[in-house]
Amino acid sequence: MSRLGTLGARLHRGEVGYDFITKRKIWYSVSILITITAFVGLVVRGLNLSIDFQGGAVFTTPKTSVSVSQAEHSAERASGKDAIVQKLGTGGLRIQVSGVDTAKSDQIKDQLSKDLNLKSDAINADLVGPSWGETIANKAWTGLGVFMVLVVIYLAIAFEWRMAVAALVALIHDITITTGVYALVGFEVSPGTIIGLLTILGYSLYDTVVVFDSLKESSKDILKQNRWTYSEIANRSINGTLVRSINTTVVALLPVAGLLFIGGGFLGAGMLNDISLSLFVGLAAGAYSSIFIATPLVTDLKEREQPLKALKRRVLAKRASAAAKGESLPESESAAESAADDDEPEDATPAVVGQRVQPTSRNRGRGRPSGKRR
Template structure:
């Protein structure tokens, strides 16, 4: 499928996207400062109980049953074949056995239980390791792009990547969606897809620079618009293909990968527009500012 945007001014349109991204960034900072993230069991202490059932269970009755067990605050996700419970406090062995025996007696005697417990130290370690993973990935991308292209491309690429990751984190914070280890995997995957689209556009810009005769700022702007237009079909088709797969995973996949799929959908959309409307215009801005000044002609000896 081909998209015809030969005469479209991507650089001019990027100003609108800059404003939108700035607003989302401010909302994200405010949301993270006030509400923080809704951490799952992977990043906070507590117990995770996954129950595989062989029959359909009424959600209202199940909530009443869990409340009656009096194990403290919890969240529940119930599907047709699986029930996932996240307790804020770690369950003792006696509580685990009581929950399993009572559930089987009331709902499904063939249900299978899987219980995971995370203490505070492990939760903090996993959170720290996740941040390190994102930072190391970003650093590696900076080095790669700087070596393959130049520092302006590297700066623009990293700003674009951080933008994509932060927008997804903002959406999860605003919507109070659960953040777990699959979410971190999704962020790293988004970074990979985003840099792929960005590098394709940057490669075309670099190629066009070799043959371009740049005399004015308008020539440089036209070069960026043409480069984006020439790679747009590939970028959009790639994103649509992966987004379709992510949507299918979200709709038909199990409860355990829904947040991963949703983060991928958000990230792919952000990555598609940031590669076009954020990364390339930032490179153009840096290129304009670093243009050498014209040398002043020496005055004649007579003067």
């Protein structure tokens, strides 16, 4: 077995582990800081909406030796507006100018053909209306709202309402961070970006549900034992699924990183950045929120209940009593084993330790010293 597999098995058995729950205030602070940074980026810089949302013209050129800066300067001089130029993998250029009509588009095309030393027929010009992008955005927001409602209803039925609330907070956390990154780095927000945002919700929810399912099973009979608090069982659930979450996240991030850094960066296919950046940031944020946000938040909500508060007092009192007597409680036992031990009646006969002596049968060898049959 590999080292990672061995570590995963030891985490699952509770032999090793990291205390995520106790340090949840640190994770909350980090998340709040990142979220505030994302909001500042959205307010100060705003989103760089693509031409699909603003309307305008898109010019595509064949392979040319003209640099991106030269083409950008030429398009801005011809249109009088800001232009976005991307280098394509074929060696050509993709030039976007927002807010222009058909007549203005023809003027820009003629000017580009002169400045770039290309024939006018070689430059492909497409006009895009803003209504199409607005329709896509409105449908995306509608789909997002329906998805959120269905997720909350499902988790409330399958688990409980506290887990549904925690999962909803984690999803909002992931979307906010992803859109904030787009504002900070200045990448275009296109319909592909919206598709990426809707896609990451499923990945983010997957990791969260895996941890919640483990937590639900581990805490099924939690009130029947006096050795573990809800926080400790939640922490064991995170550690038990930690390696699985890391493996699934890394495997999902590798192809997305290829699209973002190789396809969009190295090969110059800038349109791949629209969807790959949202997937990359969203997957990483989803893995983070399922471990550091969703489960600690469930713990905070659950431990407000009176039965769990009483359980925590009993556990701490039992440990204090054991410490006063110089006894130590085994830390390697699972919560299920501890619950089974505490379910036994107090007057139960203690288990026999050491070699057992079988009782002698009453009729065995009666009247015959050797016990043999005649």
